[in-house]
Structure formats: C-alpha cells, structure tokens
Amino acid sequence: MNDDQLLRYSRHILLPQIGIEGQEKLLAARALVLGAGGLGSPAALYLASAGIGTLALADGDSVDLTNLQRQILHRVSSLGRSKALSGAATLAEINPGCRVVAIEERLAGARLEEEVRLADVVLDCSDNFATRHAINRACVKFARPLISGAAIRFDGQIAVFDSRRADAPCYHCLFPEGEDAEEVRCAVMGVFAPVTGIVGAIQAAEALKLVIGCGTPLAGRLLLLDGLAMEWRSIAVPRDPACPVCSTRNAP
Numbered sequence: 001m002n003d004d005q006l007l008r009y010s011r012h013i014l015l016p017q018i019g020i021e022g023q024e025k026l027l028a029a030r031a032l033v034l035g036a037g038g039l040g041s042p043a044a045l046y047l048a049s050a051g052i053g054t055l056a057l058a059d060g061d062s063v064d065l066t067n068l069q070r071q072i073l074h075r076v077s078s079l080g081r082s083k084a085l086s087g088a089a090t091l092a093e094i095n096p097g098c099r100v101v102a103i104e105e106r107l108a109g110a111r112l113e114e115e116v117r118l119a120d121v122v123l124d125c126s127d128n129f130a131t132r133h134a135i136n137r138a139c140v141k142f143a144r145p146l147i148s149g150a151a152i153r154f155d156g157q158i159a160v161f162d163s164r165r166a167d168a169p170c171y172h173c174l175f176p177e178g179e180d181a182e183e184v185r186c187a188v189m190g191v192f193a194p195v196t197g198i199v200g201a202i203q204a205a206e207a208l209k210l211v212i213g214c215g216t217p218l219a220g221r222l223l224l225l226d227g228l229a230m231e232w233r234s235i236a237v238p239r240d241p242a243c244p245v246c247s248t249r250n251a252p
C-alpha cells in the first residue's frame, strides 16, 4: 500500500481483525454485485469505499425517477443512463482506486457463469426468483460464496450461502424452485427506502468479512428484519440433502 492508501484505509487498519493484512486482501479481491438498485447501491458504495480492489457491477436497466427514492448510487443527472455506468461514475468519485467493471446487462447463462467464476464473492442484489436461482446455480458450480439479500415493503432478509463448505445449504435448499411464493416486486408492492439500505449494507459487511476472513459469517442462517417493529430474527437454514442444485456437488 502507498501512503495515500494507508491514510484512506487507516480506520480499517486500526482494527486488529483487519489490519494491513486484511486491507491488502480487500485490495486484491474481486466482488460481483448483481443489480445496481436498492440493495446493490449501498452494497457497492461500501465495497468500493472500503477498498475492494475490483467491483463488477451488473445491471441491464437504466435509471428512472422512481429509483431515486432508495437507489442511492444514482443522481438526477443520471436519469435515463444505464445503472451500471451511473453506478460506476458515482463509485469513481468516492474511490478512484477501486476498479469498477460496469456490465450493462442482466447477466445470464455463460456470461453469468464467467463473472461468477472470476469473483471472490458474489452479492445477489437482484429482484426476481429466476435470476436468484441462476446466480445460486453458478455460485454452487464454481464454489463461490453467495451473499443474498432481499427487501420488500418494510421487510428485509439476508443470508450467506458458502458452497466452499461441504455442509453449507444453498439458496435452493431454502427456497426450492417452483415452490416460489408469488413474486412480489417493489414496483408493485412498494418498499421502505431505508430497509434496502440496511439490507445492502449488511450484504457488504458479510462480503468484506468473507474476504478478510474475520468474524463469523451469516452462513446457515437467514436474518429477517421487520422494519416496522424494528425487530430482527434469525432462523437456521439446514441443507436439503435432496437439493437438486447442491446435493450432488459434494457427494463422496
């Protein structure tokens, strides 16, 4: 690290759990953030400001006025611009040392797999079940830790699925495909702006912890926020031994 980096990250370096060694791990790491909306905004802001070396930011949408209530990466001046480029511009103003790879598409198929393979940590900040399951399958295939977040109305949820661990559940173990509760989208149901910020910030915290290797990850648990009562609950997420996505991968 140069003098500028030592100063910029000094409040991390002061933490014994991070130190220079942990900060250097962040600078060497690549995070993939899928979705530059309500969750992806705070997640990307914290990852970039905290010193993640490379941040791939993928979103196929462009910024519209209804986004600005909660998607804090974007500005009035970005209306109509691709969210990936708008986000990259904001992040560059905060930390030009973070290399942002703007991907102006909703990643799927081989492109999704390639980006997951390149990443050290994957943050699912998307807003639909099809994408969530596709991201999960790619993370299981390439054994990449997945930090999943969701926010709707006043409710939030966060979980880490670390398929590098043999006993870890995957997203499909928790939410089997086909049994999906009807899709509830912010566009229809509404969402309380700060709830997306709380959830996205926790996703960033878990991603940073995983890269640094400090603390206990939010793995094997689903953290649930009731933003109206402002109460948290945590429930255990067991692995489904019959899960079609992850059960075969770790078979002896």
Ligand SMILES: [Zn+2]
Pocket: 169, 170, 171, 172, 173, 174, 240, 243, 244, 245, 246, 247
């Ligand atoms: Zn599974």
